[in-house]
Amino acid sequence: MIQLVCSSPGCAGMPAVTVPADRSEVSVKCPSCAVVHRLSADVVGKLALMEELRSAICKARPILSDVCVGVSAGDRVIKIPYNLLVGRLPAEMAFAGSGLGRRFIFSDEDESPNLKRGGEKR
């Protein structure tokens, strides 16, 4: 599930975003303040790519503990298991510039996205 964090002042709404198969632009209406957010095809394409990445991570979950990323720290290389880096879903994606500072929350369907914002209620 993808939700847009509404950018209207004082609004805590998080309307759901559905990515169309053709990845064309979409309009999303906030259920709290009724502001319509228009998402460009560029932003929708990036959301689709993020969903593909999340899907690939889910498929690879059985081996994520067995694979490490080497991070250089001075003269040492620290190995960090992938599951620590990418296994903690949901994810958040933010766009600057043409995305006008929009933030999106990606979560599994059965998770409560409201809990991901510090437990605040809509």
Ligand SMILES: [Zn+2]
């Ligand atoms: Zn709103």
